Amino acid sequence: MRILVVGAGEVGSSIAGSLADAHEVVVVDVDPERVESLTYSQDVLAVAGDGTDLDVLEEAEVGKADVVIASTDDDETNLATCGTVDMVSDAFTIARVEHTNYLETWREHRGAFGVDFMVCTDLLAAEAIVRVVGLPTAHDVDPFADGCVEMAEFDVPADSPLAGDTVAEADRFDELTFVAVIPEGADHASVPHGDTVIEGNARVVVVGRPTSVRDFSRTLDPESAASEVQDVVVVGGSTTGKLTAEALVDRGISVRLIEFDEARARELAELLPDVTVFSHDATDPEFLSREHIQDADVVVSTLGTDERSLLAALLSKREGADRAIAVVEQARYVDLFETVGVDVAVNPRRVTAEEITRFTRERRAENVAIIEPGGAEVVEVEVDDESVLAGRTIEEGVSALPGGVVVGAITRDGEYVTPRGSTRVEVGDHVVAFVQADAIDEVTAKL
Missing domain, CATH: 3.40.50.720 (NAD(P)-binding Rossmann-like Domain)
Structure with missing residues (x-):
């Protein structure tokens, strides 16, 4: 897929870096020095110029683009870019805005401003804050499967009752799966095994039924999670x-x-x-x-x-x-x-960049959460007849996938199914899985 990103600030650069490995990415920015820096630091084609200028867009070959992402720090520039692209290209347009009035207008009149998908920085930040407030001790929380499943990241306090336990010893919750452990100072998330030790100050990523995620939170840090937020x-x-x-x-x-x-x-x-x-x-x-x-x-x-x-x-x-x-x-x-x-x-x-990257990846998946550091992802996929999991046990299906994949949860007809190696996956199931960064595209294609 060819993706054109207009604006190479924090958001645009992050998006370009996340997508460059799997897609052909072109970045446009008005700052020549930023363009030159991006050319050397990322595997992208960079063009210096104003993204609202048709000549610049044509130089970036907008006619070949499948997706155009307008991600500058100026709302009007982003809307003007999408409007221009809409007139000269069949590309799917994504605009980042800060003012909620633009988002409200777009929601009432889908396709307004020539925008196919709009994200609002302030609203996304507020939603991220509220999710974390709702789960004391969590560092990040994302819902999956219409709320039947939650993914949560937790920092492990040095004095936590679970600090020093192995994953097997800490796995006391029937409807929860440990999908990643990130040791203190590590630059990527690793798939845990039963003998993996959960050290103090590490970060753990779990997937499961919301009630089990909350039970885990209370066990991990009993004092902080002792009462509800009021x-x-x-x-x-x-x-x-x-x-x-x-x-x-x-x-x-x-x-x-x-x-x-x-x-x-x-x-x-x-x-x-x-x-x-x-x-x-x-x-x-x-x-x-x-x-x-x-x-x-x-x-x-x-x-x-x-x-x-x-x-x-x-x-x-x-x-x-x-x-x-x-x-x-x-x-x-x-x-x-x-x-x-x-x-x-x-x-x-960062939240905005993740949302735009998530939406781009969601064209193959139902939902996506990005795990930092390292860019691993938790993805939700509805299993179809062509999936390697269809009609097979989890153990059989995962053996046909690259290493670094953990099935964290399954929902079937809206009901939670605890994933075990012997659990048989059926067509129509929603599977939530942790996937290492270097295997994302291959895994989502096979799932």
Whole structure:
């Protein structure tokens, strides 16, 4: 497949890097130095120029493209690019936007702006935050099979009851499968075996029925997962903060929101009648103490600048908040935030890049979650007559696939089926499997 990516910033470069191994990728960007750098660092063809310029698009051979992804940091540029492409090409167009009004218009009138698929950075970030809030101790959560299956990533605390156990010893849950273990400092996820030791500070990836995933969470870190999340403080009235607060209220969670700008605070109070809104500086320790930030189960910091978001998150933790999630604008700071005390750092651009990459891959799969580091994936596939799993046991089917594949869950007619080596897979089953990065295309084709 030929994919044209317009915009080579964090999002575009990440998308290009994720897709270049399996597809012919062309990248267009207005910055010649960025184009030159990308040419040397990625296996892509790069063109310098404005993606809204028809001459530039023709130089990039837009007429041969199967998919065009507009991923610059400017909404109007992305929409104009897709509109231009729609006039001169049959390519499937994907646009990234930050403003939700464009997304709302597009949802009401599919195909508006010449866009076939639209992703909203702020909304995706909010959804990622809410999923993590809903599962205490989780680092990332993705639903599969219409919610019947969850994939979750967990950091293993050094003092966890499971630290030092083998996978066989930790596997106490009938409806849960360990699909990957990432040792501290490792650059890729590895498939665990029964004798694989789960070390403290490692990361584990599990797939299973949501209730079993929650039971595992409680066993992994009993103190942090002891109670349900009831009180969340959102620091910052950005669009991401507003969307996060709305979604949490919809889940029945009590939300307090702190916004420094008085006019914005009044606006949010009107828009969010079920949220308690404060107009104050969230980096003021006296204010945090006075408003009992220590009673919060989770603090979500979305202040717009990484320095202030980090400060607010760390101050909240120091005052006694159980957990802190921070929105990080610069992807390179994600590891730093989590190293110095933020429990989960969410980078909107990374989330957006993953969503666009996921959608591109979903043309072969029902759903996809990307596992970092290393780019491994958890994919959901509906089994058809041509699948190597059809009519065979899992053990037989997996033997026909490359190494590094783990079947984590199966649903049949909406019901969860615990995967074991002897479990026979039927046509129509939904299979959720972990796949190593270097085998993704071959595995999804065979599944």
